[in-house]
Amino acid sequence: MSAADPLISIVEDDESLRQAMVGLVRSLGYRVASYPSAEDFLAADARDRSNCVITDIQMPGLSGIDLKLRLTAEGVATPVIMVTARAEPALHEKAMASGACCLLRKPFTAEALIDCLDQALAA
Amino acid sequence: MDPAERGDLFDLVQESIVVCDAAGRITAWNAGSTELYGWDAGQALGRPLADLLGAGGDDPALLADGRWEGELARRAADGRELIVEVRRIVRRGADGEPAEIIETARGITERRAAERALRESEYRYRNLFQAMAASFWELDFRPVGQMLREIRKAGVSDYAAHFAAHPEFVREMMRVTRVLAVNEQSVKLFGVDDATALLTTIDRFWPEASTGVYADSVVAAVSGRPSFSRETRLRTLDGREFDAHFTACFPPETVADGKLLIGIIDIGERVRAQRQLQDLQAQFAHAARVSMLGELTASIAHEVNQPLAAIATNASAGMRWLSRPEPDLDELRGINTRVVADAQRAAAIIARVRDMAVRRAPEPRPLSINAVVEEALLFLHHESQGKGVSIELALDPDLPSVMADRTQLQQVVVNLIANAIQAMAADDGPREIRLRTGLDAEGKVSVKIEDTGPGVRPDDLPRLFDSFFTTKADGMGMGLPICRSIIETHGGAIRAENNADGRGACFAFNLPAAEV
Numbered sequence: 044m045s046a047a048d049p050l051i052s053i054v055e056d057d058e059s060l061r062q063a064m065v066g067l068v069r070s071l072g073y074r075v076a077s078y079p080s081a082e083d084f085l086a087a088d089a090r091d092r093s094n095c096v097i098t099d100i101q102m103p104g105l106s107g108i109d110l111k112l113r114l115t116a117e118g119v120a121t122p123v124i125m126v127t128a129r130a131e132p133a134l135h136e137k138a139m140a141s142g143a144c145c146l147l148r149k150p151f152t153a154e155a156l157i158d159c160l161d162q163a164l165a166a
Numbered sequence: 167m168d169p170a171e172r173g174d175l176f177d178l179v180q181e182s183i184v185v186c187d188a189a190g191r192i193t194a195w196n197a198g199s200t201e202l203y204g205w206d207a208g209q210a211l212g213r214p215l216a217d218l219l220g221a222g223g224d225d226p227a228l229l230a231d232g233r234w235e236g237e238l239a240r241r242a243a244d245g246r247e248l249i250v251e252v253r254r255i256v257r258r259g260a261d262g263e264p265a266e267i268i269e270t271a272r273g274i275t276e277r278r279a280a281e282r283a284l285r286e287s288e289y290r291y292r293n294l295f296q297a298m299a300a301s302f303w304e305l306d307f308r309p310v311g312q313m314l315r316e317i318r319k320a321g322v323s324d325y326a327a328h329f330a331a332h333p334e335f336v337r338e339m340m341r342v343t344r345v346l347a348v349n350e351q352s353v354k355l356f357g358v359d360d361a362t363a364l365l366t367t368i369d370r371f372w373p374e375a376s377t378g379v380y381a382d383s384v385v386a387a388v389s390g391r392p393s394f395s396r397e398t399r400l401r402t403l404d405g406r407e408f409d410a411h412f413t414a415c416f417p418p419e420t421v422a423d424g425k426l427l428i429g430i431i432d433i434g435e436r437v438r439a440q441r442q443l444q445d446l447q448a449q450f451a452h453a454a455r456v457s458m459l460g461e462l463t464a465s466i467a468h469e470v471n472q473p474l475a476a477i478a479t480n481a482s483a484g485m486r487w488l489s490r491p492e493p494d495l496d497e498l499r500g501i502n503t504r505v506v507a508d509a510q511r512a513a514a515i516i517a518r519v520r521d522m523a524v525r526r527a528p529e530p531r532p533l534s535i536n537a538v539v540e541e542a543l544l545f546l547h548h549e550s551q552g553k554g555v556s557i558e559l560a561l562d563p564d565l566p567s568v569m570a571d572r573t574q575l576q577q578v579v580v581n582l583i584a585n586a587i588q589a590m591a592a593d594d595g596p597r598e599i600r601l602r603t604g605l606d607a608e609g610k611v612s613v614k615i616e617d618t619g620p621g622v623r624p625d626d627l628p629r630l631f632d633s634f635f636t637t638k639a640d641g642m643g644m645g646l647p648i649c650r651s652i653i654e655t656h657g658g659a660i661r662a663e664n665n666a667d668g669r670g671a672c673f674a675f676n677l678p679a680a681e682v
Contacts, residue, residue, distance in 0.1 A: 057472050059508050063479035066501060070486030101468075103551050128471040129464075149475035153482030 049094035049164055053077040054084045054110065055126070056102040060149075064097065067153060071160070081105035081113075090119045095163045097156075100127040100138060111141045122163035126151070182250075182271040188264050190214045202250070202273050204243030229264060232256045237274070249275045301352035301430040305368065307387075308424035309342035314388060325388060329381035336381045340369035346425065355432055356402045363403065373401045379412065387416045387426070400430065409437040444528070447651055452525040454648040455577050458584065459522055465548040469515050473508035480505050518544065521573055528571035530656070532680040535568055535575075535603050535611050536561040542579035549584065550599070553591040557583070560602040566679035568611050570656045575677075578649045578660075582615045582673045585645065589619035595669060610658065610676035621664040621671045630662050653677065 051073045055061040061077050068075045076093070078084040082104055084096070096114075098107035105113070111123045125143040127134060138146050145159035176183060176194070182202040185194035195210040203210075203219060210218055219240040228234040235253040242248050252271045259265035295302050314325070317335075322328045329336050348364045356371070358364055372380055379398040386394035395413040402408070413429040420427065459466070480501045487497045518541070539561065550557055568575075583599060590597040596618045606612040622630060631650045646662075653660045653675045660675035 057476070059504060059511070060472055060476040060479065062504060063476040063483065063501075063508075066497065066504075067479050067483035067486070070483040070497070101548075101552055103556075128468045128475065149471055150478035151475070152478070153486065156482075 052093040054098035081110040097124045304347040305426040307426040473512040476508045532567035555597040562604045568677040569680040586617035612676040614674040616672045618670040
């Protein structure tokens with residue numbers, strides 16, 4: 044792993060899931076930074092350094108969708124992969140409409156994440 | 167006998183002394199006679215005794231034997247009937263003929279009346295004793311008194327503590343307490359053919375588990391309380407146990423006699439009805455819990471999904487590390503540790519849900535209300551988060567325990583918070599819940615849940631806890647009535663009001679502190 048490897052930022056409030064995602068993304072050979080909330084991510088000013096953001100949708104405070112809208116409003120084009128445990132079609136539509144490049148249903152497989160990451164990093 | 171002969175003694179004695187001549191006319195009349203009959207000497211002297219008092223008692227036996235004694239009914243000056251005990255003797259003259267009749271008399275009207283009243287009272291008591299619908303027992307308490315005197319001599323001053331430490335002493339007291347009498351109802355209640363079957367010692371009627379109640383009744387008796395009553399279990403001679411209301415009376419006069427009166431009422435029916443009611447209440451509470459879990463399904467599924475997703479993700483990462491030419495064992499160890507922790511977390515969530523979902527008899531035990539509140543919040547973690555509701559807790563750390571069934575109490579807290587979340591989610595205002603625990607003015611442990619929702623319509627407030635009353639489109643209207651029945655069954659109260667300052671409703675309940 045080197046500084047040249049893409050940096051993936053993970054935003055997830057559930058600590059154990061966050062750790063698991065960090066481990067998985069690292070196993071794929073990427074650099075990883077993780078944040079327990081969208082607010083922490085924004086405060087760390089990691090938007091421009093990240094090649095991709097993976098965020099949970101349901102979080103206290105700003106949701107994953109709020110985060111994407113905020114980035115778009117700021118003119119940050121970093122691709123955002125969203126993750127949710129919910130199955131409601133309305134939520135999926137809302138996520139895609141906000142500009143998510145990919146939506147993962149928990150629990151997801153490594154292959155599904157790899158596909159999403161490939162898609163996001165190719166963009 | 168002339169007055170000079172008689173002297174002062176004649177007027178000093180309290181008894182009536184009357185002397186008559188051979189013709190029956192009164193020749194002497196002392197102060198005692200005036201006192202007894204109401205006639206003074208001036209009125210009496212010279213009059214025939216039989217005319218004055220109604221009955222002379224001039225029996226042939228008197229003349230034959232020279233003396234007579236017995237009871238006579240006479241009439242006093244004011245017309246009252248008097249019962250008098252009379253002794254008469256005949257004094258004969260030199261010729262051997264009766265010269266004078268001397269009598270002494272005393273009134274026994276009051277004594278006779280008292281005796282009759284006592285007989286009647288005793289008769290009434292026996293009648294009552296027999297006729298009462300309750301089972302009544304007369305016990306000989308004297309040997310117990312003796313035992314108590316002995317241990318007091320040996321230095322025991324606190325009977326209650328001694329009995330608690332020595333149940334075998336209490337059993338011994340029962341073994342020496344004999345039954346003196348029982349009424350008909352006792353024969354019926356205890357299923358024997360004949361009252362004499364019950365005239366044994368009372369230990370046979372007291373199951374071991376009820377020993378403490380007997381000990382308490384002895385403490386009550388010796389500490390001078392007039393009576394004692396308690397619900398307990400008693401036993402028939404053939405070993406059948408039943409629920410009884412036991413009463414013991416310690417009136418000083420019978421206690422001095424070493425006799426104790428106890429009453430026993432069979433309350434089996436009432437206890438059974440109570441149990442049925444409790445069972446029904448538990449069934450309703452269970453139904454409401456299941457329905458509440460149904461409403462929380464999405465949140466619960468999310469809660470379980472979270473660790474499962476972590477496990478799946480960890481396993482995927484593990485496969486990656488394993489597929490490398492040189493597997494990274496440190497990464498794999500970390501992953502394994504996390505998988506175990508996540509599996510435990512999922513199991514804990516499922517156990518919590520299962521506790522809520524199963525139906526079992528309520529088990530009241532001492533609980534920390536704060537722990538119940540915190541556990542209830544675990545159910546609502548995702549629900550509140552998903553609806554953007556913040557929950558602020560102010561839990562008093564110094565509260566006494568409450569005696570309650572954990573699942574039912576949790577149900578009440580979950581129900582009230584879920585209602586608050588729903589009320590606020592349907593509304594555009596701020597979404598805050600303040601949950602406080604503390605001691606209220608009555609010294610009870612209280613839980614107060616305030617929200618910033620639209621509040622309750624004033625018209626609806628009095629009906630909120632009525633069955634089938636609901637303001638929700640898909641509500642059954644059973645949640646709050648069940649909450650009320652749970653809280654009231656545990657000896658507390660629940661109320662709802664709108665916050666005085668600004669928006670929102672406040673639901674509060676209290677529960678008595680558990681006795682320690």
